[in-house]
Amino acid sequence: MKNTLILSERSADIGGFTVGRLLPVRQKRQVGPITFLDHMGPAEIGPDGYMEVDQHPHIGLSTLTYLFEGSIEHRDSLGTVQLVNAGDVGFMSAGKGITHTERTPQALRNGKVMNVHGYQVWIALPREKEEMDPAFEFAAQTKLPVNNLNGLKITVVAGSGFNMQSPVFGHSPLFIVDLESEKKTTVDLDKHLKGEIAIAVASGKVHVNGERISAGQMLISEDTLDLNITTDPATRILLLGGEPLGEPRYLLWNFVSSSKERLKQAKEDWIQKRFPKVPGDDTYIPFP
Numbered sequence: 001m002k003n004t005l006i007l008s009e010r011s012a013d014i015g016g017f018t019v020g021r022l023l024p025v026r027q028k029r030q031v032g033p034i035t036f037l038d039h040m041g042p043a044e045i046g047p048d049g050y051m052e053v054d055q056h057p058h059i060g061l062s063t064l065t066y067l068f069e070g071s072i073e074h075r076d077s078l079g080t081v082q083l084v085n086a087g088d089v090g091f092m093s094a095g096k097g098i099t100h101t102e103r104t105p106q107a108l109r110n111g112k113v114m115n116v117h118g119y120q121v122w123i124a125l126p127r128e129k130e131e132m133d134p135a136f137e138f139a140a141q142t143k144l145p146v147n148n149l150n151g152l153k154i155t156v157v158a159g160s161g162f163n164m165q166s167p168v169f170g171h172s173p174l175f176i177v178d179l180e181s182e183k184k185t186t187v188d189l190d191k192h193l194k195g196e197i198a199i200a201v202a203s204g205k206v207h208v209n210g211e212r213i214s215a216g217q218m219l220i221s222e223d224t225l226d227l228n229i230t231t232d233p234a235t236r237i238l239l240l241g242g243e244p245l246g247e248p249r250y251l252l253w254n255f256v257s258s259s260k261e262r263l264k265q266a267k268e269d270w271i272q273k274r275f276p277k278v279p280g281d282d283t284y285i286p287f288p
């Protein structure tokens, strides 16, 4: 455990829906390759309004969507149409440029209220892949490796950890792990995960080396050495991190790059409508 930091989420609006933003923060721009983290919910949406994230672009990163409750329909400029249900992983690598939308599925809008709870993560691409062709990967819940450890249910959402490998590898060494506890349990993280780490508490609470971290809070450490988590009963946390990239990343709106010039180019391309479009969608989120 090194240079630890405890943060609380700050609210932000992403299109008819308020999220708790956890990264980036001034004190810590990235955790491993992870540059951005939103905690979505827990919230009830509908019947008056549903999630509507209109067409917007990305470059230089992968976005990962992982829900505990609810469903999101993802559409992108590759022509992908994918329902991401609770427990599934949607993983979109923007590379040189992609456009997408995220909405409550039409089939679930029949005047119903629905619970939404989960995370959206942005992962910076390593320099040699920043300009890769865009791609979308999907892993259904049933494809994710799961193990039980002293009453903890461990699911490897992306990358590798706890001696398991997710089918969603990511583009550099990383881990995103979902940990659910039924009872009070202690786990020595250094045995299972390597690298910089963020411990985000979705529900319940944990103690990390004596410090209490509650739902909506997150602890960051620059390594997992001597890092012990004790979970409360009925607690769910997400562990995220990995090896830092070799050089800093810059963010401009939805764009991530190791080059500030490239960010300006992406901004100009969006304003000039030079990005590919999502088939059949005429919405457009202007550059703020």
Ligand code: MN
Binding pocket: 056, 058, 063, 100, 254
């Ligand atoms: Mn997006």
